[in-house]
Amino acid sequence: MDYRFARRMTCAPPSFLDRLFAVSKDPRIISFAGGLPATRFIDVEGIREAAARVLAEDGRDALQYSTTDGYLPLREYISRRYRQRLGLAIPPEQIQIVNGSQQCLDLVAKIFLDRGDTVAMERPGYLGAIEAFSLYEPVFRDVALGPFGPDIDEFSRVIRDARPKFFYGIPNSQNPSGQTYSPEARRAVAEVIGDSDTLFYEDDAFGELFFDGKPRPPVAGLVPDKAVLSGSFSKIIAPGMRIGWICAPPTVLGRFNCAKQAADLHSNFLCQKILAAYLETHDLDAHVRRIARAYGENCRLMCEILDDDFPPGLSHTEPEGGMFLMVSLPPGLDSHRLFEEGLRKGVAVLPGTPFYACGGGESTVRLNFSCMDAEQIREGMERLSGVVRALLP
Ligand SMILES: Cc1ncc(COP(=O)(O)O)c(C=O)c1O
Incomplete structure (x- = not known):
């Protein structure tokens, strides 16, 4: 059947989500690519x-x-x-x-x-x-x-x-x-x-x-x-x-x-x-304070590692809240190469390009810091720093 879909369906940007989903299911990969809130704070x-x-x-x-x-x-x-x-x-x-x-x-x-x-x-x-x-x-x-x-x-x-x-x-x-x-x-x-x-x-x-x-x-x-x-x-x-x-x-x-x-x-x-x-x-304020405190600690740890253990030429945003930060890669380093090579070394990042409605973002990646613990952040960032160094021209 040659399905005659509406023209608007051709306007949807290519989705990265299937690939990301597969990554998040692989236990060998530490993923900074996702965007889930921390499961441990869901008050079942x-x-x-x-x-x-x-x-x-x-x-x-x-x-x-x-x-x-x-x-x-x-x-x-x-x-x-x-x-x-x-x-x-x-x-x-x-x-x-x-x-x-x-x-x-x-x-x-x-x-x-x-x-x-x-x-x-x-x-x-x-x-x-x-x-x-x-x-x-x-x-x-x-x-x-x-x-x-x-x-x-x-x-x-x-x-x-x-x-x-x-x-x-x-x-x-x-x-x-x-x-x-x-x-x-x-x-x-x-x-x-x-x-x-x-x-x-x-x-x-x-x-x-x-x-x-x-x-x-x-x-x-x-x-x-x-x-x-x-x-x-x-x-x-x-x-x-x-x-x-x-x-x-x-x-x-x-x-x-x-x-x-x-x-x-x-x-x-x-x-x-x-x-x-x-x-x-339930006291929503107390619950939110616990979540924000944990995310803040994770974010500070990630920023410290980026500042201390990554090669010069890389910069990052300094969030005051939320679940994400963005990294600008050193010149010559493409985020999609970093994504592919990162997967081989057991760490996933999200290339910045899908976040640019009018194009761009090739040298940026988004990192999520909400849904892992300090140990996973240290281990994942060590892997990532190794991949960045190996890929630098
Ligand atoms: C900026 C922003 N807006 C909206 C949403 C959608 O969230 P929800 O539909 O779960 O409220 C998200 C999800 O991550 C988001 O990051």
């Missing part, structure tokens, strides 16, 4: 107890169809947490539960992008966003992301000249680079957005995971009518529950709700109720 016992409670007290309702916007007590919890952590007033009516914040990427693109529309994002930017947006056949523009945020001159130019429908950014501990916008960059970005007809799409997948425990105020709080803000329980509770959310101005949320209803009616209601029950009886 607490979630089991919350699930038993929900099924015993309210099982029939939890297993019935529900509304598209999501379980109200869970949206109220998210709203309260924004007020308490960040002083943001986002009412539950402006919050919609989604099937993991990845679903926001698809649905925001679906409601805003026609073929040929411009969408802008950071360089490098989140691979999952590039994949999701690509299916709507946009034209990508990118803006360099530095240690303090996007290059503001380039950002202003792109917003002014290309008038993208939206700019997608991750101001907190970005995936893949680990970079965080400074307070000045947040204000400058908000100012440019305020003077434009471009929406700011703020993905806050990592905002709870600052190593110093201090929250950074979202850009969305400075331009509430011109921003959507997504969040997720994946990195702080359990990604398998697939529960995230989006906050948006009422007009945008109405369209979003319509697209969500068409896509899947609503997110898994049983999981929403279990999560709400879990959050009622």
Whole structure:
């Protein structure tokens, strides 16, 4: 059969994920290439107890169809947490539960992008966003992301000249680079957005995971009518529950709700109720502090090894939180060669190229530091340093 697929399917970038999946299953390989949160912080016992409670007290309702916007007590919890952590007033009516914040990427693109529309994002930017947006056949523009945020001159130019429908950014501990916008960059970005007809799409997948425990105020709080803000329980509770959310101005949320209803009616209601029950009886702040402390230790160890044991000419970002850092390789060293040679020596890294919506990134790799212990980091980085030395011209 010659299947006549839609043209949009030819727009999806080639996926590296199958290869990575095979790598993550091979016990001989220490993988810095993945992006999983640490399994040891998933509170199986607490979630089991919350699930038993929900099924015993309210099982029939939890297993019935529900509304598209999501379980109200869970949206109220998210709203309260924004007020308490960040002083943001986002009412539950402006919050919609989604099937993991990845679903926001698809649905925001679906409601805003026609073929040929411009969408802008950071360089490098989140691979999952590039994949999701690509299916709507946009034209990508990118803006360099530095240690303090996007290059503001380039950002202003792109917003002014290309008038993208939206700019997608991750101001907190970005995936893949680990970079965080400074307070000045947040204000400058908000100012440019305020003077434009471009929406700011703020993905806050990592905002709870600052190593110093201090929250950074979202850009969305400075331009509430011109921003959507997504969040997720994946990195702080359990990604398998697939529960995230989006906050948006009422007009945008109405369209979003319509697209969500068409896509899947609503997110898994049983999981929403279990999560709400879990959050009622567990201290999320204490749990998040434990995770962030462990990730911070891993990140510092990885940075120290990169500084002390790798050849000169290599540089790396210095994350304040999150799960990733990015390495710029010495001249002449290609990241795909490093990937292939690393596999032979038992260590996997993720080449940077899939994170560049408009091309580039050949001399960069992303390293994950969330899901291994100090011993594995030492061993894996020793292998990696050997491969880098061997490949240098
Ligand atoms: C920046 C970013 N956004 C969104 C997601 C999707 O996460 P989820 O759908 O589990 O909320 C991820 C996953 O790693 C991510 O890194």
